[in-house]
Amino acid sequence: MSARRRIGSVAMVPAVVLGLVMATEFAPPASAATCHAPEANIDPPPGSPTTGAGQMPTGRRPRGTNDQAPLPKLGPLIAALINPNGTIRQQAGVVPAAPYPGTQAVPNAAQPAQPAMPAPNLGADPGISTGDPAGAVAAAQTSLVEWLTGPNSPNQTLQRFGISGTDLGIPWDNGDPANRQILMAFGDSFGYCRIPGHQWRQNLLLRTQDSNLADGITVGPGVVGNKYSGSPLLQPNFSKQLLPAVKLAPSQAGMIPTAGIGIAGNQYMSFMSIKNWGRDGEWSTNYSAIAVSSDNGESWGVYPGTVRSSSPENVPRAQFVPGNEKFQMGAFLRGNDGYLYSYGTPSGRGGSAYLSRVPERAIPDLSKYQYWNGDNGGTWVPNNPAAATPVIPGPVGEMSVQYNTYLKQYLALYGNGGNDVVARTAPTPQGPWSAEQTLIPTGQIPGGIYAPYMHPWSTGKDVYFTLSLWNAYDVMLMHTVLG
Template sequence: MTPAPGPPGAANQVPPNANQIAPEGAATPPPPPAGIAGAPTSLVDFVTGPTSPNRTLERFGISGTDLGIPWDNGDPGNPQVLMAFGDTFGYCKVHGQQWRYNTLFRSQDRDLAHGIHVADGVPNNPYSGSAVWAPGLSKQVLNSIHKAGHETGIIPTAAISVGRTQYMNFMSIKNWGRDGEWSTNYSGIARSNDNGQTWGVFPGTIRLAAADTVPGGRFFPGNQNFQMGAFMRGKDGYLYSFGTPSGRGGPAFLSRVPPNAIPDLTKYQYWNGDGKGWVPVDPGAATPIFPGPVGEMSAQYNDYLKQYLVLYTNGGNNDVIARTAPSPEGPWSPEQPLVSSFQMPGGIYAPMIHPWSSGKDLYFNLSLWSAYDVMLMHTVLP
């Protein structure tokens, strides 16, 4: 569970000041930004909740959860969209309220106009509707690695597949603060080789948020800006990983890595817009690609717009925001509001783009704090 919306370092990393990559050549004038502000956006249906079409309390022991980060599993033999959720609650009368750090659904729905439907969860079946401990009870898929002295959550922030291997970026929550504020111990990357059924964490991907969050850990300046992520495939073959600090108040930063090197932080490059271009290894070299306040992000290359697209909620007014750009490093368009917090009261956050959106139809999951559940939204692009 992330706080109600308001105005959510690696041991093997090479030290900063490694050789820098020279800036790339002068870019051609960018095309005008896609004018999508105010594009018609509507609620399709709830994905989670006791009264949702998926009846998630009855079928998965989930009365409330958030995020629903969707990604394609990359399996040509059994294509599915996996969805990672944050803090999850079940039956309130059960001791501990059946609380889990995170849970996971799977769906094969391509006709998103009628919502996202999830099949029953079957124990030990990695293609069933949910990873479950037992019939009717989704399991916690990503567990703590017990590095931090104080930890109150393990929350997914992004996920992507490379082939049939699944990668998930997550954050270790240190403390929940006021609305839209929280602190992290570190972020990290986990991998699943069985379609999201089980996950293991790469210790070398741990990015400390500060020098004192993990006893004996080593902090590298700049890693505090990559506590939350958004993965995106680039047209150039790189995998891009956006970053923001913990909470919903910071700007957005950008890194990239060859897809086969996701767990190796020594292979990452960081975008420096102050003339240095792509800088290897040193997260402290990254400069903001656009200013905050940026909430939970998602990103994709949109074939219809022929632009890169990011969605997030503005931590100041909690509107759902879109930005577009001709390349991942920008220049990014001004904020283009898609959903107003006045249009949909109750606290909206975490707009997560569905990977099977196509053409004019942009679908994304959106969390609603007042219900503490996830909705599928539909925007008709101009």
Template sequence: MSPRPRIASISVASATVIGLTLAMGVAPSATAEPCTGAAAAVQPPAAPNTEATPALPGGPPVGHRPRNANEGAPLPRLGRLPAEILNSVSSDSATVEQQAGVRPAPAPPAADQPAAQEVTAASPPDPPPPPAPPGTTLVGWVTGPESPNNTIGRFAITGTDLGIMWDNGDPANRQVLMAFGDTYGYCSVRGQQWRYNTLFRTQDGALSKTVAVPDGILANRYSGSPLWAPGLSKQIINSTKWAPNEKGIIPTAGIAAGGKQYVNFMSIKNWDADGRWTTNFSAIAVSPDNGEHWGVYPGSVRAAREGDVSGAKYVPGNENFQQGAFLKPGPGDPYLYTFGTPSGRGGAAYIARIPQGAVPDPNRYEYWNAAQNTWVPRDPGAATVVIPGPVGEMSAQYNTYLKQYLVLYCNGANDVVARMAPAPQGPYGPEQLLVRSWDIPGGIYAPFLHPWSTGKELYFNLSLWSAYNVMLMRTVLP
């Protein structure tokens, strides 16, 4: 049984008392794959960003996802939208549109890539695209070389993804926290300042150009980012060393409860290809100080299979909760909810509920079983599908305008879609198209809702693989 958190701060001594594991605070080095684009030539200032993040001891470097690991998208070109998008989309929330029946022209090959061979055989015509989704616009970059946040100069972040958002629940200093996945710094520095994950904080509710992030300040729990040094965002959740083969610690969901911040993360065993990866386990990390310091609950570990995690028993059904999406309910509901999907982007979605004070305790979870029309305690294997696959990275909220539960994810066509339901467990209606994958070439994924946009206007972060950065999108509901 997972211990109840009773901490004001996380130190080695207090972690031992409450049963938290303090992960090793050493970042691995990285492969050089994304450092071939616009940010590759950017040089760090003389200090403090000239120090490379150290490599993991006792083994070769591990790095980011391999080439073509995101739906066959091209090698990342940091911070750059394709030319056809830049020519048609301004920085002032212009609508992302393509002429009906016309697919965007492919971008010309980069200078370091050979041109494609001429095709002599006639190719079948492209199928017509689905109807254009109304009301979806590109607001601007949240991260990267072209972001007004200047994430390179202020946080040593040239490339990253995800940007999971949640309200910190602090009545004295209300903020939105944003958790990112694999993060690159200055490409010219040894190891490229690669980090498993990073975190931003913001109070921006206007969102007129992007999500504005204030400066980071060392040891300041409300500043723009937790820092290792001035100008260098730190890795917030480190490796626990519970799995012998680990290539990533990736946040998948975040929520505030009882004055603490909780992040569901997945331990990556292997990056496969085409939207597929293999996890060792998922688990819950907790921060008592608004994301400044983190510990991991050993009792929260959900092993994906038998034998991968020493000391963690495999429970059938936990393979379907390797990635998560927390959901705060509508009025009068005392529970929190969490969706689960298997590793990768091909699986269906399931759902569980928990008392709001028991996020890290798997013995308190109840799983929705549609056949029995009930919540089944402590048995993830009893969970039945609530949203059929393929479901990519997802986010969820109760929408006050719709008075419905709303989920966003990328489907099998890699389009951003929404579904709605009268209850967290469904039934969910058909997919509603928000962004077509070919409207923004380069591999879009991970639409994460802004927790303060619960009305007619929806704002959500969206990652673009070819740029390997995060952009803010806006949708106006009909």
């Protein structure tokens, strides 16, 4: 199989995805990093695909890390959390997850849904706390639960999905009443390192029904063509790249997911097109856009009308609208008032956070978006992203927001300029947001932590979130107990 496959033409698809740019085959023209982890350098199985080539983008390497450092199996703190027998230290009474055998067959029919944690009440008045939510966050205790990805995770993602290294793991509820699942989107991903190009893919998806997060997140086996299996597969034991490799910009180094949400049978994913990777948490984007899937994340198309160019020259076929540079990365928050709230930040980790909202039925129509302007008491300004004012001052890196039923406040997690994982609370999506409270100082997990994304089925006193560790280049599940 060629490392550079033909890009398919624009396709006509069912009404739910009309107007999308689709591709049936795709492969990234860019590349992957040298694999340092020895467990990723084992021989690949016969017939394993050859995708990607070259050097991995280094733009998300956090401040203070060494570009030439090897990728160890575990960072120093993580190693300290491991018992001599190799299991993760857990809280008292919690049994560590057993490794998933990966041999159980998944029927092609929809699997019965497992009971999920209760979803938050996001009504117009969700019940604002009169206590001290900031104090509850300040008193929080955070611990590692388990690895979600990597050759050493119980999910055995290298052997089962061709994933030895990846990041992000953005989780969202698919909203499917027939089969409730959490979908998780990942960024740049690597497979078997002895294959030229290291099987690099720009984005991937895993699925899970696991509602017992105390022992980690278990991902079921993948089955080709099964939209409820553990991952959309290109072939057995190899996850496929999700987004069609559309070429809207003259130069593109990656297509990285930033947020996801399931609404009315569709899965919506916000992503950014990378123009150039820099250093120390700095990179530039061509544009952000929204992709949609009507088959539970199995296949995706891109709405051309949702392209937000970050500067006039980046996307020749798209009109540049001042203010769209504020919405290159983001986070989705579904209200119970008919709106999808969409937070935005500029590219990289140095900007402030802004807020827009759109009626759920109009997600692909940028003209229907309203932007929060906090001046003069605050108001929603229609169809003018330049009017958006910061709701959270920068620096804000990869963020997630949800309503927390214990705090009775909205809770935001993100990485600050020092690469600490921090939290803020607010009575409304637009704020006012509290001062930062540190959940994890970056020094406690050396090697570069980033991208704390809250699990949507944990909304009470126990907050679970995915967290990426650069030096291992894989994703962990963390657990915070609010005070």
